[in-house]
Amino acid sequence: MAAKSMTIVMHANDLDKTMAAFILATGAAAKGMDVTIFFTFWGLMAMKKGAADKSKLSKFSMFTGMMKKVMKKQNVATLDELIKDSADLGVRMVACEMTMALMNTPKESLRPEVTEIGGVGTYLDAASESNITLFI
Amino acid sequence: MAEVKISTVGLNCPKPLIETRKAMRKLAAGDILIIEGDHAVSKDEIQQAVKDTGDAVLGVEETGGKWIIKVQKS
Structure with missing residues (x-):
């Protein structure tokens, strides 16, 4: 497989979904793919500083703590670690400009791994050149 | 060569x-990279990923659930 590209819209803020997005992003980057993640709505809230550790499961959220303990026991990377790894592997992370305005989320409130701000056109330009596009 | x-x-x-x-x-x-591990699925996935990035798998050894993969950067 020659290097290809993947674009993800991350719309969710739930731990199980954000984990899935970043596992896919790091996996694709490890295979030499160009990866772009566009964070919109709740997905952008997941990228606020300090949010990764507070993220909860989409179902049975009262068991989030228990799930985190099992993940740790199984040596599964934390969401925070996967976000840092994504940046290390060159994953491009774009914040939705409209969500930033709607939810009063200035650039300074976002994690440093989010280095770009863009709109629907930014996503479409990346997605139209991607072999894989996902909405999570 | 490291x-x-x-x-x-x-x-x-x-x-x-x-x-x-x-x-x-x-x-x-x-340069050569030697990766040691014990996650079964990763043994195959690492070799495929290394080929995907255009690098070379030089060898794989496995003993009792542990594996060692030797690769070379192109």
Whole structure:
């Protein structure tokens, strides 16, 4: 497989979904793919500083703590670690400009791994050149 | 020509892949990376990922659930 590209819209803020997005992003980057993640709505809230550790499961959220303990026991990377790894592997992370305005989320409130701000056109330009596009 | 060793023993998906790629990115062409691990699925996935990035798998050894993969950066 020659290097290809993947674009993800991350719309969710739930731990199980954000984990899935970043596992896919790091996996694709490890295979030499160009990866772009566009964070919109709740997905952008997941990228606020300090949010990764507070993220909860989409179902049975009262068991989030228990799930985190099992993940740790199984040596599964934390969401925070996967976000840092994504940046290390060159994953491009774009914040939705409209969500930033709607939810009063200035650039300074976002994690440093989010280095770009863009709109629907930014996503479409990346997605139209991607072999894989996902909405999570 | 440098030779670098990393251990992914005990790590779960997708960390062995991530750590392999992070190490490969730091190497120069011709350098060797030796990856040790025990995550079964990653043994095959690392070899495929290394081929995907255009690098070479030089050899694989497996003993009692632990594996060692030797790769070379192109």
